[in-house]
Amino acid sequence: MQQYDYILVGQGIAGTMLGWFLQQAGQQVLVFDDARPASASRTAAGIINPVSGRRFETAWLYDMIYPFAGKTYRAMENALQISCFHERDIWNVWPSAQMRDAFAACPTPYSQQPREIRYAEELQQPFGAGIVKGANVQLGALLPAWRKTADVRTEHFDTEKLVLKEEGVEYENLRAKAVIFCEGVESPRNPWFGKLKFLPNKGEALIVALPFETTDIIKKSITLVPLDNERYWAGATFSWDYADAAPTAPARETLENQLRQLLKTDYQVLDHLAAIRPSGPDRRPMAGLHPRFPQVGIFNGMGSKGCSLAPWAADVLVKNLLQKAPLPPEIDIKRYFNALR
Ligand SMILES: Cc1cc2nc3c(=O)[nH]c(=O)nc-3n(C[C@H](O)[C@H](O)[C@H](O)COP(=O)(O)OP(=O)(O)OC[C@H]3O[C@@H](n4cnc5c(N)ncnc54)[C@H](O)[C@@H]3O)c2cc1C
Structure with missing residues (x-):
């Protein structure tokens, strides 16, 4: 029998962060990840936006979790010898005079009025724009880089083969203290955690070529995140009502309409991505061991904010x-088990 401290199922941003902090604490970790291409983490642009809504409210715990996330990504960049964390201006193009005025009326430490207009030749911006200090995490660089250094098996983990023992778990020829499921949208089918409340939603995005370069994120009803060589991630749609995780023609039409309303330039669609965001009804992470079977745990519920929430929550x-x-009650899965009683 091979002995580990923890087995993790899933290596999206949740499993990667949990694996990283367990490693930092000296734990032996084995990760199973079946590497499905259309996972949320393999589709997301990794935007970290401090404000949201029509009143530009600062995101939940942002003043604490953002510096922590930044420190974590910088440490991982150093350890893995990659570049993946990019602090960027989010250039918000106002859709109306009301939004422009609301931004001016609701200042935050992260918002700035621009001194001069950017992208006069490239964007339609009759109501002007505002700057929000944000960031993005290139998950396409971070996840494979950590995977190379960690003990990760590219394999499906079959819960039917998991045996719970008095002290820990056994899985084929492996033994560990516990298995933590970081399996994204698969959790509703998990035998121990399937009864928790999940509210997954689907997102679609395009990869487009545009005839200009920038380091800013550009945001209107669609958000453009620079990738490389005039390629941009352009997304995303948001839907609770979907048949499957495949890209759809109506979503592409919506995204292209939004692009046409934003751009003065031509664009070329290079790719169309879609995935399901693993979310709970209160949009908070779900973390902790099962109250009756402490040999199994869950780390999930990152919703649309995996890149800002996962480092702190892990x-x-x-x-x-x-x-x-103790876990903060807002993310402790006890909140769901208490409600189930
Ligand atoms: C279109 C779109 C845009 C988004 N944009 C942003 C953004 O800009 N910023 C942001 O912070 N968040 C964004 N998100 C949300 C973000 O993607 C999620 O919060 C995050 O990726 C969730 O990570 P996760 O690790 O929990 O799940 P996942 O990324 O889904 O990872 C789960 C992993 O588990 C593996 N797995 C599942 N079951 C098994 C099994 N039985 N055996 C082996 N492996 C298994 C899967 O292959 C997968 O790799 C976006 C999401 C979408 C869909």
């Missing part, structure tokens, strides 16, 4: 697993 989950530090 760190507190590791402190909970190793030092029995």
Whole structure:
């Protein structure tokens, strides 16, 4: 029998962050990930936006979780010898005079009025624009780089083969203290966690070529994130009502309409992506061990904010697993089990 401290199922941003902090704490970790191409983390642009809504409210816990996320991504960049964390201006093109005025009326530490207009030749912006200080994480660089250095098996994990013992778990010839499921949209089918409330939603995005370059994120009803060589990620749609995870013609039409309303230039669609965001009804992470079967745990519910939430939530989950530090009640899965009673 091969002995590990923890087995993780899934290596999206959730499994990667949990694996990273467990490794940092000296734990032996084995990860199973079946590497499906259309996972949320393999589709997302990794935007970190401090404000949201019509009142530009600062995101939940942002003042604490953003510096922590930045520190974590920088440490991973160093350890893995990659570049993946990019602090960027988010150039918000106002769709109306009301939004422009609301931005001016609701200042935050992250918002700025531009000194001069950018992209006069490239964008239609009759109501002007505002700057929000944000970032993006290139998950396409981070996830494969961590995977190379960690003990990751490109294999499907079959819950039917998992045996819960008094002290830990057995899976084929493996033994561990616990299995933590970081399996994204698969969790509703998980035998131990399937009864938790999930509210997944589908997102679609395009990869487009545009005839200009920038380091900014450009945002209107569609968001453009620079990739490389005049290629941009352009997304995303949001839908609770979907048949499957495949790209759809109506979503492409919506995205192209939004592009045409934003751009003065031509564009070329290079690719069309789609995935399901693993979300809960309260849009907070779901973390912790099962109250009756502490040999299994879950780390999920990142919703549309995996890149800002996962580093902090993984760190507190590791402190909970190793030092029995209490989990913040907003992310502790006890909130669901208490409601099920
Ligand atoms: C179109 C779109 C745009 C988005 N944009 C952003 C954004 O800009 N910023 C942001 O922060 N978030 C964004 N998100 C949300 C973000 O993608 C999610 O919050 C995050 O990726 C969820 O990560 P996860 O690790 O929980 O799940 P996933 O990324 O789904 O990872 C789960 C992993 O588990 C594996 N797996 C599942 N079951 C098994 C099994 N039984 N055995 C082996 N492997 C298994 C899968 O292959 C997968 O690799 C976006 C999402 C979408 C769809």
